[in-house]
Amino acid sequence: MDYIVIVLLGLLIGSFLNVCIYRIPREESISYPPSHCTNCGQMIKPYDLIPVISYMVLKGKCRHCGMKISIRYPIIELFTGIVFLLIYSNYGFSIELLKFTILGCFLIVIGIIDFDTTDVYFKVTMSGILIGVIFLCVYSYYYTYNINSYILGALIGGGFISVIILTTHGMGWGDAEICALIGLYLGWKLTILAMFLSVILGAVVGIVLILTKKKSSKDYIPFGPYIAIGAMISVLWGYKILLWYFNSFYLA
Ligand SMILES: [Zn+2]
Incomplete structure (x- = not known):
């Protein structure tokens, strides 16, 4: 049960990390505006923001304009979920769990942005x-x-x-x-x-x-x-x- 909670938390935070990875190099705020299609600008409804699941339901396309959504988004969500799970299985419920999941988030964002932009x-x-x-x-x-x-x-x-x-x-x-x-x-x-x-x-x-x-x-x-x-x-x-x-x- 606790494993499922940790993975779900990882998936949700992974979806936030996607926002950071997309917006930080563009010098945009990571909190405002809320998630929107980068093609048509349409706000994304909460039921279309479920990590991984929404991508599969929408078959990788924006509900509004049909623009292709990169497969990277669900992959990064899944990856974050797996990283959280591995940290939990190593450190259990401890302060290290909190510390290393936070570090993991920073490393995912920094590593992928550096890969994309060399910055x-x-x-x-x-x-x-x-x-x-x-x-x-x-x-x-x-x-x-x-x-x-x-x-x-x-x-x-x-x-x-x-x-x-x-x-x-x-x-x-x-x-x-x-x-x-x-x-x-x-x-x-x-x-x-x-x-x-x-x-x-x-x-x-x-x-x-x-x-x-x-x-x-x-x-x-x-x-x-x-x-x-x-x-x-x-x-x-x-x-x-x-x-x-x-x-x-x-x-x-
Ligand atoms: Zn769209």
Whole structure:
């Protein structure tokens, strides 16, 4: 039962993330006006806003003008639902569940916008960092956690990318912001793992794209999507991966 509630919540929030992903690069407000068809401008009725279901009922077309609705919308909704479910199955009903689902939402929005536009929006990363700081305050006051690991994570994440930018110009400041953001949520160990995973993933995808001639080695390939995926893998399976790694290579 609780699994169903979590997935439904993920689907609903996924539908809001779609709005963010569409509107933020267009510099539009994410709260006003309410959802409307981007072709004919017709307001979308609440019964046509049910995640995934409405898309299937409408067969992927606007009820009013028949304009095709991108398959991306229900896919992002479903994906958000799955991410919520995975976080819940790892962390149960806890403050980490809240923290990591919020991080997941930021990563989905930042990763997909970066993929679409190669831009990272400062107000998005900053909102995420602000919420992360609030979590640290709650951690230290109410749970008396040691929050040094998270502060160190943010410094390592942001600092490492800053060094790369200043020495090679191969990345953008947006990437540094994302890595500071994940450091704040993940702590330093999982942050290093996330960055390691994202570099490998980015390199593999980059090589495949160049070999299949979809991109040339001169093309700019945004790093944000890979950091987002690397961070999500770290959130879900990070400690298992670290344990496996150290057991296989250091204790053998
Ligand atoms: Zn329409």
